[in-house]
Amino acid sequence: MTADLDPRWGAGAVAVVIVATLVIGTWGLRFSRTTSDFFVASRSVRPTLNASAIGGEYVSAASFLGVAGLVLVYGAEMLWYPVGWTAGYLVLLALVAAPLRRSGAYTLPDFAEARLASPQVRGLCAVLVVAIGWIYLIPQFQGASLTLTAVAGAPGWLGGVVVALVVLAGVASGGMRSITFVQAFQYWLKLTALLLPLAVLLVVWVGDGRPTGAGEGGSGVTGPGVADDWSMPFGGSIAGLADGPQGLYVTYSLMVATFLGAMGLPHVVVRFYTNPDGRAARRTTLVVLGLLGVFYLLPPVYGALGRVYAGALTPSDGADTVVLQLPSLMLDGVLENVLTALVTAGAFAAFLSTSSGLTIAVAGVLSQAVTRRQAARPAVSGTGQGRRPRFGPVAAFRLGAVLAATVPCAAALAAPDLPVARSVGMAFAVAASTFCPLLVLGIWWRGLTDVGALAGLVVGGIGSGVGVVAALVVEGGSGGWTVALLTQPAAWSVPLAFAVMVGVSRATPGRVPAYTDRFMVRLHTPEVLDLDRG
Amino acid sequence: MARWTRRRTRLGTEADRATFRTLHTASLASPALRQGLTAASAEKAVRHLHALLGTPAVALTDTTAVLAWDGIGSHHAAQSGALAARAVAAGTTVLGDADDLPCEAAACLVRAAISSPLVVDDTVVGTLTVLAPQLTGRLVRATDEVAVWVSGQLELAELDASRNRLVEAEVRALRAQISPHFIYNSLGAIASFVRTDPDRARELLLEFADFTRYSFRRHGEFTTLAEELRSIERYLLLEQARFGDRLAVRLRIAPEVLPVTVPFLCLQPLVENAVRHGLAGSSRPVTTVTIVARDLDQVCLVEIEDDGAGEDPERIARVLRGEPVPDAGPGTGAGSGEGAHPSVGLGNVDARLRATYGDEAGLVVETAPGAGTKVTVRLPKFTPGVHA
Numbered sequence: 001m002t003a004d005l006d007p008r009w010g011a012g013a014v015a016v017v018i019v020a021t022l023v024i025g026t027w028g029l030r031f032s033r034t035t036s037d038f039f040v041a042s043r044s045v046r047p048t049l050n051a052s053a054i055g056g057e058y059v060s061a062a063s064f065l066g067v068a069g070l071v072l073v074y075g076a077e078m079l080w081y082p083v084g085w086t087a088g089y090l091v092l093l094a095l096v097a098a099p100l101r102r103s104g105a106y107t108l109p110d111f112a113e114a115r116l117a118s119p120q121v122r123g124l125c126a127v128l129v130v131a132i133g134w135i136y137l138i139p140q141f142q143g144a145s146l147t148l149t150a151v152a153g154a155p156g157w158l159g160g161v162v163v164a165l166v167v168l169a170g171v172a173s174g175g176m177r178s179i180t181f182v183q184a185f186q187y188w189l190k191l192t193a194l195l196l197p198l199a200v201l202l203v204v205w206v207g208d209g210r211p212t213g214a215g216e217g218g219s220g221v222t223g224p225g226v227a228d229d230w231s232m233p234f235g236g237s238i239a240g241l242a243d244g245p246q247g248l249y250v251t252y253s254l255m256v257a258t259f260l261g262a263m264g265l266p267h268v269v270v271r272f273y274t275n276p277d278g279r280a281a282r283r284t285t286l287v288v289l290g291l292l293g294v295f296y297l298l299p300p301v302y303g304a305l306g307r308v309y310a311g312a313l314t315p316s317d318g319a320d321t322v323v324l325q326l327p328s329l330m331l332d333g334v335l336e337n338v339l340t341a342l343v344t345a346g347a348f349a350a351f352l353s354t355s356s357g358l359t360i361a362v363a364g365v366l367s368q369a370v371t372r373r374q375a376a377r378p379a380v381s382g383t384g385q386g387r388r389p390r391f392g393p394v395a396a397f398r399l400g401a402v403l404a405a406t407v408p409c410a411a412a413l414a415a416p417d418l419p420v421a422r423s424v425g426m427a428f429a430v431a432a433s434t435f436c437p438l439l440v441l442g443i444w445w446r447g448l449t450d451v452g453a454l455a456g457l458v459v460g461g462i463g464s465g466v467g468v469v470a471a472l473v474v475e476g477g478s479g480g481w482t483v484a485l486l487t488q489p490a491a492w493s494v495p496l497a498f499a500v501m502v503g504v505s506r507a508t509p510g511r512v513p514a515y516t517d518r519f520m521v522r523l524h525t526p527e528v529l530d531l532d533r534g
Numbered sequence: 535m536a537r538w539t540r541r542r543t544r545l546g547t548e549a550d551r552a553t554f555r556t557l558h559t560a561s562l563a564s565p566a567l568r569q570g571l572t573a574a575s576a577e578k579a580v581r582h583l584h585a586l587l588g589t590p591a592v593a594l595t596d597t598t599a600v601l602a603w604d605g606i607g608s609h610h611a612a613q614s615g616a617l618a619a620r621a622v623a624a625g626t627t628v629l630g631d632a633d634d635l636p637c638e639a640a641a642c643l644v645r646a647a648i649s650s651p652l653v654v655d656d657t658v659v660g661t662l663t664v665l666a667p668q669l670t671g672r673l674v675r676a677t678d679e680v681a682v683w684v685s686g687q688l689e690l691a692e693l694d695a696s697r698n699r700l701v702e703a704e705v706r707a708l709r710a711q712i713s714p715h716f717i718y719n720s721l722g723a724i725a726s727f728v729r730t731d732p733d734r735a736r737e738l739l740l741e742f743a744d745f746t747r748y749s750f751r752r753h754g755e756f757t758t759l760a761e762e763l764r765s766i767e768r769y770l771l772l773e774q775a776r777f778g779d780r781l782a783v784r785l786r787i788a789p790e791v792l793p794v795t796v797p798f799l800c801l802q803p804l805v806e807n808a809v810r811h812g813l814a815g816s817s818r819p820v821t822t823v824t825i826v827a828r829d830l831d832q833v834c835l836v837e838i839e840d841d842g843a844g845e846d847p848e849r850i851a852r853v854l855r856g857e858p859v860p861d862a863g864p865g866t867g868a869g870s871g872e873g874a875h876p877s878v879g880l881g882n883v884d885a886r887l888r889a890t891y892g893d894e895a896g897l898v899v900e901t902a903p904g905a906g907t908k909v910t911v912r913l914p915k916f917t918p919g920v921h922a
Contacts, residue, residue, distance in 0.1 A: 044760060044789055044792045044793065045789045045790065045792075104795065104916060104920075104921045105916050106832060106915040106916040107832065107916070110915075110916040113918055114916070114918055117918065179788075179790065179829065180789060180790055270831070273790075273793060273915060274789070274790050274793065275793070276758075276760075276792075276793050360831050361831065363831060364830075364831030364832040365832075367830075367831070367832070368832050371894060392898075393830055393833055393835060393912050394830065394835070397830045397831065514574055514577075514578065522921070
């Protein structure tokens with residue numbers, strides 16, 4: 001970083017994003033009104049807006065910062081991350097989107113209950129939602145700390161705490177009022193924050209005579225002489241973990257996790273409920289595919305430019321911040337500060353939107369656990385004698401939100417510095433090993449039973465959970481097959497979970513719910529057909 | 535050894551354990567039977583009844599034919615149906631021997647049958663038919679006792695069904711409650727615009743038509759929040775046409791909650807209540823009715839608030855408990871149920887919300903004399919079995 005980078009710019013950009021988020025969250029709906037108070041109710045969320053919101057919530061720190069860092073260090077193989085994150089929506093579109101919406105379920109535990117009528121499966125799903133949410137939240141807070149340190153020289157803990165506080169403030173102040181607008185705004189902000197600086201940087205790169213990293217001494221971690229490998233999809237060591245057949249295994253594992261994991265992310269699934277029907281859900285997914293496809297073109301270019309201008313960055317040296325550092329490495333003066341501020345704003349938008357979506361999803365599950373334990377009664381306050389529940393729904397939700405945000409925030413402060421994209425990959429692996437089999441089999445196979453689902457969820461959860469723990473322990477060091485299998489479990493844990501679910505369900509055919517056929521009709525019949533869905 | 539004895543005492547004697555086993559098996563059959571006597575419920579229950587009685591086969595029949603059969607020898611189903619019909623006609627337990635159950639198979643274990651009637655509300659609705667190698671007094675007694683127990687469960691099912699019918703009747707009553715007064719007043723307000731502002735009169739008339747079409751809708755227990763709010767908007771437009779500047783309305787609806795499935799007419803009575811009580815006895819020149827729908831992830835909160843005269847909380851509490859309440863005085867007659875009970879809509883909505891979503895979904899009413907009224911409805915986004 002050059003000396004003339006002014007930390008006030010970065011801090012100012014962060015402040016602007018925070019204020020904009022809270023303002024739109026609180027008053028967004030008023031801007032959206034047209035003539036009068038009336039007919040607001042009839043305006044449901046359109047697929048385009050909903051898709052922008054999904055994009056905003058989905059494009060996280062891993063996408064905004066992590067991909068460029070990985071591409072810079074490990075080369076073109078890392079493109080499988082953005083490819084997988086986008087392709088996950090293709091699978092979602094084809095197999096899940098419309099039937100899930102027609103099921104009427106809001107969360108994944110809801111779907112499990114509607115399909116299998118089993119409180120045990122529901123409970124296990126709720127636990128998994130909290131687990132996935134927390135695993136996913138940790139890198140968001142880490143990324144925020146990283147960003148504030150890089151652009152404003154703040155202490156390492158500050159960024160995560162700031163994001164957690166802003167998210168909680170938004171939730172507690174009733175800022176949920178127009179969460180869709182906030183998230184949609186964040187998507188476009190993130191896209192702009194990558195696109196504009198990139199245009200400028202590319203002009204600079206062309207002006208410099210289009211240098212390539214290899215000609216400058218090949219200063220990447222792969223060392224001189226292997227520069228060609230960098231641009232090959234199966235060239236070298238993937239994520240520094242393994243070579244040869246192990247590298248291939250790890251690549252496939254990554255693909256399985258990202259292709260199948262998107263459908264099991266708790267904060268993504270709930271957005272589909274906002275669509276009025278299954279058709280709108282499909283349209284939304286299609287638009288999401290387009291939006292993500294455009295967005296994910298950009299971070300790899302940052303990675304490639306980083307290889308030219310910031311080749312010295314290594315994983316331990318903050319490769320994750322290459323997006324933030326490029327403007328100051330390539331430019332001088334005001335432009336440097338402006339562009340750095342812009343990418344900082346985008347990065348913070350990424351942390352805020354993803355963590356608020358996840359916090360809300362986890363808080364919903366936790367608050368439901370609180371409220372379900374309370375027996376309520378006719379409650380009349382004022383001067384009457386009616387008793388109120390100990391926690392009203394709002395208080396229970398706030399309590400849930402505090403728990404949902406503070407636990408991963410504390411973990412992020414305590415945990416070792418994992419590459420951001422890889423820890424998000426773990427959340428995907430868990431989602432792909434648990435909710436993907438449940439959703440796909442639940443929607444497309446009438447033979448699924450509650451016992452089968454339980455067994456599959458447990459096996460998939462343990463299998464991928466082992467991977468999470470192993471990744472924390474092994475931390476990037478290369479090893480043999482054992483390490484590869486343990487740290488990237490998706491390629492075996494997902495098929496295993498599917499097999500267990502099918503096998504155990506086949507062994508317990510008597511437990512197929514009696515209404516399964518009727519439920520299937522509701523899932524798969526387009527709304528335009530007039531038939532009795534009761 | 536001492537440990538073994540202790541464990542045995544804790545689990546009870548052999549007889550105790552047999553009793554527990556029997557009660558447990560019976561409890562397994564009970565949820566299915568609580569759905570009434572249908573082919574589907576009989577299918578689920580008969581397995582457990584079979585386990586309870588331990589004979590080669592057990593069947594549940596309606597008054598003419600077998601609904602579900604568990605065990606061997608299902609080729610006797612038609613004969614069992616005939617036997618069941620005799621039991622239904624007789625109203626008492628009927629025994630059948632080998633003559634009633636002719637069979638080609640020499641090794642067939644089904645040589646006798648006991649058909650015991652199932653009685654609900656003094657009407658025979660079917661039989662429990664037990665098939666065995668031979669008749670014994672003990673088996674006849676056991677069959678009778680199980681049949682009585684099954685009858686009890688079916689009576690409970692009938693009770694559940696009648697409770698549901700009651701809820702449906704309440705919805706119908708609510709529809710019928712759109713009172714003549716509201717119709718007169720709306721038409722009167724529309725008429726006053728016919729000369730001065732014909733366009734507005736036409737629009738209002740169309741709103742009125744749409745409002746009544748929705749309210750008199752016949753099918754479906756559930757609708758979406760968007761539909762319900764649309765109807766409320768129409769209602770408020772009509773009321774505003776009548777009261778002009780005296781009634782102000784504020785809506786703040788999060789678009790995310792519009793697709794939530796809600797019981798039909800679960801909010802409109804509350805809004806009518808707010809308008810009526812807001813305008814009645816309020817000394818303010820303008821009464822504001824505020825409707826807020828908030829998204830709290832898994833639940834949606836709808837708050838309906840007026841800044842009118844408010845009420846004695848004890849009165850509201852009694853309305854919600856379903857107790858008779860003396861009329862507070864003449865209403866101004868804005869909405870439905872004029873001259874009838876002023877808060878009848880409140881109790882009805884509360885009861886239906888509890889019946890649909892469980893007790894934690896009941897209305898929360900915050901009010902005091904002179905302080906306005908705020909009613910909060912908590913609607914889960916998903917509840918099993920609730921879909922539009």
